[in-house]
Amino acid sequence: MLTLVNITELNLSVFSGRLTICKFHDGADAEITSSCVGATSANKVFIRHASPVQQDQIQYLNIDQNITALCSHPEHPAAVVLGTTSHLLIYDIAENKTVMSKEIENGVGAVVIGSFDDSDQINVIVGGNCFLQCFNMEGSERYWNVMSDQVSALALIDFDGDGHNHLLAGTEDGNLRLFRNGRMTTEIKETDAVTFLIALTDHCFGYALANGTVGVYHKRNRLWRVKNQIVALASFDVDNDGHPELICGWSHGRFDARHWQTGEVVFKEKLDAQHSIVALLVDDWLQMGHAQLIICSQLGQVWSYLPSDLELTSLDRIKDENATQAEEEAIRRLIIRKQNLLAELEHIRHHAEHATVAETVDDEVQLTVKHDQENVLLELEGGGLIHAVIIFAEGLFPNGESHALHLCPPSSSAKVSLPVQRNLAVDLHVNILLESHSSNDILKVVEVVHPLPTFSRFKSVPWPSRTKNPSALHFRVRIRLQERIQRIGFWIAQNFIVSPELLASESSIELAFEVLPCGTPLRISFLNEGSFLIESDRLDHVSDLIQHLATFFNVQQLASDIEISENQFKELTELMEGVRGHQAIRQRLTVDMADQVNEVRNWFNESENARLMNDMSEMRRSYAAIQSGNRQLVDLQNIRDSNYSELMDRLKQINLHVQNSSSCRVGKYQTDVIQASRQAIRAEDFEQLIKITLHGVDN
């Protein structure tokens, strides 16, 4: 349903997520021409003009910083928004001037521009190392927020149907967060790093993950997902039904369009050669009056497609053909469905007739499934052997969607360790392959669904004895929650695996846990006056608990007070002080490198002189000096690199600290802490920052 309308060559390598289209007014006659704009591998931006006048002309901009994100400006079509490892830059290519430049200390991971929330103004949002930042066009910061990991994808989507776009951010730890007016309203947990987010129609958005999954959410419900191994995502109305389809580009040169509601493939095409798709864009860059779907390969070939229906000459023919194709496709699907049903019926009938003896034996076999938080335990009674156990659970396992254990030789009981690393309520689909009586090559499969509560990795341990003073944990978080103790008990019973006796007391609940897999201790104590004390060595466990509590009891506002052990305090202070040190080193290194570059340049000039003078020994000497200078430059660069990554790591730690401590609060208290922390970070007042994060903002 798409027709190829144009093929061009950029003659340049293109990188995923770093290609866009800008438009230029060509002189006085106001004709618009479009150009491809992309980043090269070495700190440059190329502009490949498509106009007939400037055909084959490539223009370069030197950026001198690694370009990490790139997009075009909706209001200034000739401007490009660039994110680098340390800056955000909006640059008007036609006018050759910087519209806005902003230092982003944390580095830019993703960038999006547009008007959203209630304001009509264009804002630009950058996401990076555990943060989100929003600027208006003057370059002043509108808000700042912390994230749980590196931000890898951003999009503007109207997900709640209020007529305004809102911000959607995806992170490398697989979280999708929806923001309204700078506040997070929803969090969705996905299974791998989010690589692409794209707005579709009717409050839907498409997403893609690093493990190759593609899917569509409607508001916060997932409509469908498939595994696809895709490398680029776009939305484009292929069949002219008014709703864009989700276009997926594959690394081996295939692309397909999937229906936004069902995920059905409505169109697919394979490019004629071994081209790896890296970018999909939608723009009317050929001035045809309708946006084209632009597909760009790694080596710079560009294909442009238009929906076929727009070719008016053959409209009827194509429509007819489409209908025929659709019908034939439908028939094929129905035949498959019919065959599958027939096979299943046949299968049932076959077993009803032949398997009566085996059935009766099987009925005596009792299978029990238990979960002791680290392992799933299976026990077979009454004979029979387990060959293998496969557990499917989305989002639970570090590498993929399932965990399997093969038993050799088969035995009547199995113990499958569960490496749970996230707090997620999920159903375990335990598939057990059992020896069958009829044949060695056919096994029986039994599926048992075993629910896991949200905090299944919190392993209940006995409360440390009173006589021995329990060693103080690093963080003690105190909150007040006006709820009856029975309700708290109910919450615990629903979301934890604890024995009911521990919740029997009328006046207080005291629970001690070890959080798997590391066994980090955590204690919860609740007194009937509504005082809640959570102690742990890790703040993120506490913040997870508090956020869950708040949602469960529908608490809108919640303040909390964090006490911190002396050790941890020292660590925090060191962490923050270290940032200054690293920044100082970084500046010094930059100066050193500039010096070194000049020196090499001088030697080079000298060597050229010597060459012209035919002074071979001098020339040799200069070359040796250039070589050693070059070596030093490489060394310096290595030092700078490691220094930079260390700095990034520290900044990430700080952001994470702000994220975790703010998440120990809810509502206004949470945003206040974030705002105040931002102020403190900007002022480099680390004492203040620690104070704010621990004790909140006094009003």
Add this chain to the structure above:
Amino acid sequence: MQLSAKLKLQRVDYVQVASLKCNSIQLLSSKGVKHQQKVVVGDQRGILQLISIKKGEPFVDFKVDLKSPVNCVTILVNSNEPTKEIIVTATQQTVQGFSANKGKLIFKMDTNLVEPIQHLWMASKEELVVSNSYVYNHYHDGKEANYFLSTDRINAVAVLPLNKVPSLTPLLGCQDGNIYSLRDSSLRHRLPIDAGIPTAIQLFQNDGGTSGEWVIYGTSLGQIGLVRWSRAGPTVQWVIQLPSQTTVTSLDFYDFSGSDAGAQLIVGREDCYVDVYQVPSEDDATHISPTLIFSQNCNDSIAAVRGGIIGTDGFPEILVATQRGWIFGLTSCESTIRRKQPDEVTAARTNAHGSERRKQLQYLKSEVEFLEKQFTEAQNNKSRASLPASLMEKETTTSAQVNVMAKMNFVGLENAYYITVESQVSINFILVQCDANVQLVDVERNLAILSVVDSQKNGPSRLTATFRCQSNTTRLEMKLICAERNTSDQVRLYISPSIQEPRLAFLKSFRLGCLCNHVRCHSPESFQWSASTPSSSLTLRGGFSQADAHNWIVSCLPNVPEKVPADEEIHFYFRNDQWHSKLAVQYRRGEIVFLSDNVVALSHVRDFISKEATTKSIQLTMNAEVTWEATEILLHHVHPLLLDMIHRRQRNALALALKEAATDQLALSDGDADWMTAEFRDIVQADKENQPSNNHQYTTVEQYQNFLLDLFASHREFHGELEVRSSHKFSLLANMLADTAVRTEAFIELFRSDDSSTVV
């Protein structure tokens, strides 16, 4: 592809039956020229049926339940009464003939074979050739006339046409990579195939050409060749290699064009493709090679292809049967072609066709709804009372069967095993398990989510992985890369189709022998150790039987028949294409001798067999003669390859930098690359040309390094040194391997140093 434009075919689906083999489908001859032909299908559930296509829909003329799998179907044409065709089937040990119009049993004959018949040929009521996996039998007038026992499995059988070649000349394609011709009960000629095992043999132009001596064969590694099998012996005319190293499952000739150029060759491949080649006529066979004119991926392993007129009168078509039991056509009757000719007749037909299709759609919908209801009812009741068996009989032309097929093939080019899983109904999940240290690679066109379990936490099982399939996945591929080692392991696949009540998993297992990357090859002529390069040898003696020895060889090396050959001394020959090494084994009761230039392989089999012997408490004496010359030749071969590979890796890295510099220069000047030296320009150019295919090579550098270290260790160990791997020299060599500056001679020098004695 521009080539495929030469023939335009469109897929039309007909029916699904139970799984099919390469001989389970045939076409009856048509009533007139360009008239529709009827399809005879015999499936693995034992149903023989005659299907005709009426207005795009299959219609069953008759259906016979033969109770046991139908392995072969052929059509017997009586020369006196050409209209009365007889359908001949082979089930188990029985050959039966049915009338083509009503399906009446005409004759029945029990052969005295032990195993089920796999191949069947019948020229007239008098001459019958049957063969099972190892035995060939010729019956004349219902009496056994000739008999032949093959040492290896028989994969394909063809008989030269009796009307042109009067003496009965059967050709047998065998698992040992040869095509044999028989005269009476004994071998007459042998044609060794150099690429793979013959899997399909078909007469040229379906009639053997003018002389009846021309046959075409296809192999397990995607080779197709034309042979003239004259009385003096076979001569190969041409050989082509298909784009992928896959099994050719079926060959047929059909004339699509109607011109004088002769019929085109249709090729059915295991990797789902159907190809059509324009082949030169007999006279041009030696100097013109075939050209590809059509190729299509059909998403299912092909079992059989037949050219004919099936769906619509006057339009030639390829009838394709897949191993899963789908039968569909690739027809030249294309809806768009018809629409382009605006004459009224065709237009009317198009419309009729359209409404027909809509009717069919409606009908199918209601049928599916009905079945769904049936299904839920059946599920709830779980008793057979609720199942109206009559419905199945009346309504369905056919139905699928819950069955799973899995195959493992070695692809020498990539040094990897490809596993293909196909199921009649859609697959829910697959568990892959292996105790050896193998690498599992997902194939891109799979639509399944692969999760690999961390092997450290999972006991002895080194590989545990699951594929969770999306709905309607019926075919899945995977790739296993396995190094040669001193154990023999099983790869197990547990395949669970997505059916309810009762749920099942099919276990399929394959052996990965310790020398799994060797391939079996031909015999002594091509395989002589020259006097100047004596091979190393390993001799094992002890109180073991020939069967013991055979079992060990079967576990070590691929493609050795399970059955113990009858000879007193047995020979097998293998080669390893990655290292270009050879291995010969000969054994009899009490003695096994391995000859190879690859000491690593010898060391692996020594470890394996001594372990096996110990478990059986058999005493073994070993005697190894390790020659330096053989190892040196191997080193001269492998080390330069390693250097080349490292070099290429470096060039690739350099190309990136050069290209960047080039863009810099382009920005300054007008884009000429004169500033680069010729070498650099070459690098950039080479990089541009082979960018996409470079990725998979990266793993092999480590393979090469490990192999060279293994070679050193094995070599030393055979010379009686202990703990070679912890020695100083071992680490010295390891360092040397990573260095491109080291020349092969220097490496060999170090390898050899302190190594004056050549024979121990």
